[in-house]
Amino acid sequence: MTEMDKIRNFSIIAHIDHGKSTLADRLLEYTGAVAKRDLDEQMLDSMELERERGITIKARAVRFDYKADDGNVYALNLIDTPGHVDFGYEVSRSLAACEGAVLIVDSTQGIQAQTLANAYLAVDHDLEILPVINKIDLPSADPERVKHEIEDIIGIPADEAPCISAKMGIGIKDVLEQIVKNVPAPKGDREKPLQALIFDSYYDSYKGVVVYIRVLNGRMAVGDRVKMMHTGAEFEIVELGTLSTFNLEKKDYLEAGEVGYFTASIKNIADTDVGDTVTLCDNPCDKPLPGFKKAQPMVYAGIYPADGSKYGDLKDALDKLRLNDSSFTYELETSVALGFGFRCGFLGLLHMEIIEERLEREFMLDLITTAPSVIYEIHKTNGEVVYIDNPTNYPDPATIETACEPFVKASIITPTEYVGTIMQLCTDRRGEYVDMKYIDTTRAELHYLLPLNEIVYDFFDSLKSRSKGYASLDYEFKDYRPSKLSKLDILLNGDIVDALSFIVHSDRAYPRARRICEKLKDNIPRQLFEIPVQAAIGGKVIARETVKAMRKDVLAKCYGGDITRKKKLLEKQKEGKKRMRTLGTVEVPQEAFMAVLKYDDE
């Protein structure tokens, strides 16, 4: 048992690439929690994919001891937060488990969109924010300017902020001392009924779900029957303990102020939602902790195996991924064009990309993904309100009273020289200007209301390319707004390809339709007959291209020895055909589906 005044629970928050994971590694290394040689760069990002992308997808936590200058040994619980806008809710739950946050700011870049978004989140959770200026070893570092920014923009004192280089190991001790001195010790009553916050969980094939918790009040022990207050699920605790660097450290009980884990032979990760409150069945607390939300997918897409016969493999893979990630959803979907697949819901585009990439990498699957769609709110003339996440199910326009689409509040921080082009981009994407603030003489923060639909295409890529990579984006859901929407169908050889249909704002339908027809034309190989590629809204064709009939594909000479050559050719051709989907009589390669998912600004 650790006395509460010797516990410090904190997170590290930062804009992407400002050095969050590196600092975490250095803290562990400095306190001897890991030996330098064991440190596989960025301990906390344990998934391969995360390490490659340099982003943290899932929160993880670790406990380590630090002997401070005051002579006391403190137990520090570092709760890592996912570093991407898609995972805002997870970040908020991790912060709710802490009393303080180390806010890292890159001394060469200054405050960025996620610096602000995370700092505001920390303020909302009443956390003590400890600013840390990182990367001071770089020649372009300007710690004084960044300190002023922090004071001016976030409004917290930054005078004492340690100037460090996590990479070079400079200033690490200052950070630790500040954590001990300035992060408040946890408050809580160990005599009260149990109240523990779930901030993460993962599936272990031997133990079942391993639940990460922060105990706020009371205590929990092995053998206790506990209840998840929102899902209502009840379990008996099999094992619990604290989180050391490499493994789970078994204990007999956990008490208020502590961060740890428990297992209870839980089979389904959906029973342990992030943000839920754990309490005792026979001595429950009177109310759950505030802030619980069911993770709501924002973006939907159809995922199909490129080879239709691999449907079973895809299902198994999704089942396995879901064990560790309750925030993505999937259900069976059938497409006339693509056969059996799944309609999957994701927190955002990055989340979608991560799932796709894991399916392809860890499960060796070849996928066809349909264009991502947001959820539309359709008010029908008969008073019914339906939510549409699949363009195929879009109701007949005649039955629609009002169609609404989700809008987000977007915050973009950019060097001032790109303000013009970014405002143009936002206007092009139907953005509604809210305001603009100058952070300093070189940078501005823009606020726009943007349709999420526009962001799920390639907004982020466009933003990056227009600002040479300097602009940063953060957004959160705002509300549903009435909009002029149309369902655009794509026809190949006269037949609608359901998997290519999408919902688009009416004003943008023509250029989008033309662009997609062109892309399909370029990506569908010539076949034995001419293939009209059309885009239509409600039966009216608004764009058309033609894939001309194949002119020549012949092996002129086929005498004795050429037969072997011809056969090799044939084998290659068969392989190629296997990678195509036959839609009606038209063979469409996987690349054609991919090509229509992204539209470039041209």
Added chain:
Amino acid sequence: MLGIERLCGLILQIKSKFTLATDCEITVEVNPGTVDFYDLKRLKEAGVNRLSVGIQAANDGVLRAIGRIHSFEQAKNCILDARKAGFDNLSGDIIFALPNQSLEEFCRGVNDIIATGLDHISAYSLQIEEGTAIYKRQNELQLPDEDGEEAQYTALCGILAENGYEHYEISNFARRGKNSRHNGNYWDCGEYFGFGAAAHSYYNGKRFSGVCNVKEFIERSFVSALAPTDYDNAEYISAEEVEEERIMLGLRTSKGARIPESKHSVARRIADLGYGCFNDGVLTLNSKGFRVSNEIIGEILV
């Protein structure tokens, strides 16, 4: 190269060691300007009964553009000499999609070539292979585009049909009874022996070839105890593959191929698209179908 002398000697040797069928087809390929009447007469006397003459084009400018050393006049003379020497089965080749030639010029040339009275014509489109002299010069040449090549091919097939040549294989046209029997054997999946470097044989379910390198082939023939066959490249043809080859090769000829039941709807669609006929389970491609035969064979066999 084997001269006339040794070639005739070889034929005579073969005749003395093997019993040949009375109607055995013996073809020799000749290039215009490299043989005279007397050479041809000697070949005829040795038993050669079919000549294939490398005519290629009827326009000397075009011939020069693709680096041929003969003139059309020489090609015509070669054919006259062959007739005088007693050959009654003559084949010639025509190349289309050649540079610097309008469609009208091309058609005139085809008519000029036919006027020499050939019994059989092989026609190929110009292939510009990487590493050849013409490959480096292709930008200077006016090559027909896709439409131009298509137009020449269509015109060629039309003219030959009007003049009684049947389009009996993708690249081959013949007057009645003058189909190449030698090649016909390949397309009927018959067995054959090929002699020489890189020459292929197909016997007893096995396809194999002589070693490719001529020098090595000769060394192995005389010095080494090894037969000059490149057994590493031998292929054993399974029953399934035989069936595949039968369709693949059959579809290349006017005889067509019997299509398995499961692919009848595909075959019917191909016929409906105007690429051939599908009757009694046999798919036969026409001139238009031959042009895209890789795709058609692929669709039938996948």
